[in-house]
């Protein structure tokens with residue numbers, strides 16, 4: 001990274017932000033911001049904070065990430081994810097700062113048979129996907145030196161995610177079995193496919209890209225796809241938890257925000273640039289469970 005190595009990080013208490021803070025701080029000076037000290041919806045506050053830090057790079061993870069919540073709180077979704085990102089882009093444009101933003105597989109409709117490429121046309125079907133795409137567009141218009149990293153099915157040590165939810169539900173089931181209660185199998189959707197991705201791998205990939213001048217949109221998910229059921233099976237296998245699991249369909253689990261059927265992403269631009277560090281999703285999960293399993 002050119003300059004003094006200062007990074008302005010939004011959402012540093014979130015799932016991804018907290019691992020970015022830890023990993024990037026090994027090499028760079030990172031100024032982390034989150035609610036309540038900085039609301040990205042406040043244009044002047046964002047500009048003031050950026051003027052104080054004077055970063056070489058701004059890394060923007062802060063977002064309203066509750067996909068179903070976004071459907072019932074559309075205004076908040078657009079204000080945080082679109083306007084908030086626009087505010088950060090404005091500040092970066094004024095100060096000539098490189099901006100790295102995390103977007104999502106939900107910008108796609110999930111109807112493609114193969115994994116999506118960066119050149120595929122977005123067609124979001126949810127308010128969350130629409131608001132994150134609006135963030136992409138604001139950055140593309142305002143900030144010449146930008147990198148949009150589309151990630152998906154994210155899990156990590158902090159916050160709520162699928163891995164932690166499964167372990168929690170699995171433990172509940174095993175406790176009930178231990179008490180001699182009758183249990184029903186845990187139903188998990190087996191007809192939606194994607195790439196589970198560990199926050200630490202995204203943070204390492206981001207770190208590697210800080211020294212490159214790659215611009216535009218890149219897909220940055222773990223290699224290989226699975227269903228939620230396949231992902232859950234892998235979690236219980238690695239945790240050595242004999243949980244009774246049953247595959248089910250999307251129709252068995254109606255949600256306020258429709259889920260894409262197949263939203264796998266191909267890291268084609270990272271590969272073409274020789275910069276793809278993302279490993280197989282099963283290896284990443286194994287490492288995550290080994291490192292964090294006892295704490296979950």
Ligand SMILES: NC(=O)c1ccc[n+]([C@@H]2O[C@H](COP(=O)([O-])OP(=O)(O)OC[C@H]3O[C@@H](n4cnc5c(N)ncnc54)[C@H](OP(=O)(O)O)[C@@H]3O)[C@@H](O)[C@H]2O)c1
Nearest residue numbers: 011014015016035039040061062063065102104151153154
């Ligand atoms: N999680 C996924 O599966 C996934 C998939 C694809 C892309 N992404 C994207 O990756 C990024 C990181 O996701 P994540 O899972 O780490 O999210 P997260 O855990 O929900 O963290 C987001 C952080 O942003 C903060 N925030 C929310 N509204 C804010 C505001 N108005 N001003 C400042 N900060 C605000 C949140 O604070 P509070 O907790 O106090 O609200 C939280 O600390 C996001 O941009 C997300 O859209 C995530």
